[in-house]
Amino acid sequence: MNKKTKFLHTPPGSKPFYKEEAILRNSIEKTLSNFFEKWGFFPIETPIIDYFDVYSPIFSDELRKNTIKFVDKDGEVILLRNDITLFAAKLIASRIADNNDMLKYYYSDAVMRYEKSDSLHEYYQIGCEIVGDNFTYQEIEVLSILLESLPLLEINDYILHIGDVSFYQNLLESLPKENLYKILDAIRLRDKRTLLRLLDENNLSEDIKNDCLLASTFIGSLSELENLGFSQKTKPFLDNLINIGKILYSLGYKEQITFDLSELSKLNYYYNGIIFHLYSKGVETPLVSGGRYDLLFRELGIKKCAVGFSFWLYPLEKLLTGKDFSSKEDVENILIEKSPEQSFKDAIKKVRENKKIDLIYGK
């Protein structure tokens, strides 16, 4: 690549933001940050790099492959931030003595990964998380925050799919973890043939097999979920999701949510409860992903409850192109010409009065 080409481009997967694009990103960021603060969340800033060794044991092979690493001058392998939830969890796990209370934090930052056909990609996540020793209704809080934030961004045409990985963790408790994750992946990809093969290979009872198959294709309302024909032993495994669903319905969110037992994650081994994604017409990837992920903290060596979600800015910005959520104040133009001192005095005075100005320079 010659110098001029390099000058005109940035490396593949990266994207500069300019004018309208930067204004949109900035206004989304401000809107969501202010909203998270209203709910009592504090900001957290994670480092852009960290030691790969800390994360490597808890990464899947795919994740390990898709991270960007380099060796520093001391010979340590350094990982470029690939997920904020993960980096934030390590930050909290490493400061555990300081963390007796319920922590509620939000963030807004970039992550880098290799994804899709091995190209490098810079992503931007804005999200919030709750981490604590004991949870009661924290999932409801997080889901309420998410659903209440959508009107602020003028997102109307969407649906939130909520699943619960603990259902399968309980149902298939007897299986080795590796086999469980293979089955969860087949369910997530709605790959019925692979699922049938895996269920047969694992010598499960007919009841468990049938319940697993029934669950794997279910998408529907709360009452449909409650009336699924599971065996008596399996039924209680749905209690968690049904209880959350009942509260969400009573809060008036019935139209916005769908229960979906194939709603799982590529990172199933971090999650131990609800998993959810927000889908919207006009974008080809989820706008939001989130869930309950105590297991991530267990992997990091501490016992904590955790739940949260992230907006993915790429699809969000695609959806919101042309919108601007920043405050619309009048701007006063101040001409700097023959007597600059007076013009600057005026400008300084107006800004001190909290007014918005734009200095215009004469010839």
Place this chain on the structure above:
Amino acid sequence: MSNDYLTIALPKGRLLEQVTAFFAKYDITIKEESRKLDYYDEKNKLRFLFVKNSDVPVYVNYGVAALGISGSDVVYESGFEFLKLGILPFGTTRICLAGFEKDKDLYFKAYSTGSFVKEIKIATKFGKFTTTYFNEKDIPVQIIKLTGSIELAPILGLSDFIVDLVETGTTLKENNLSVIEELGKTQVEIIANPSLYKLDYKKIDNIVTIIENMK
């Protein structure tokens, strides 16, 4: 383009004829008019896109089409992740390692003893599949990526072997090559963009149920 239509990406070429004949059985008509790149089935509210075989996963991944019909080999090579909603009852093909008969023993001997003096050169369209397959078998390979006339590679000394789809084996025979080992089978899959599926799952499930029941 109307939003009421469910868009399905179909691969042009031989597979399209089979797909068309298959859908016709259930009163779903697909007409490929010359030079037109899409076709609307008004009755079933379906829109079909006719695209190059290897581009089907691209259209589905980027959400231009909600569904795609494509060989599992092409889906795998794309590296994208899709929902795998079903398999069509035709188009199953073997994916094979092929070469000259004289190299067969050499390959199996080295294979059984695990003693490869040098990496074997394989020409193929299926670089990702071939690399993964031989890596798992601890056989060092060098991939030479070609997009057509793969059989020429060993004849011209470009590679030791080829990995390609083999239906009848006629093309191999005509070039004095033969199947050395079957590495897997490819199938014709119905794939879906995960997000678009979640937004329109009722309609998509209906279509897939129709297809499944037709088998």
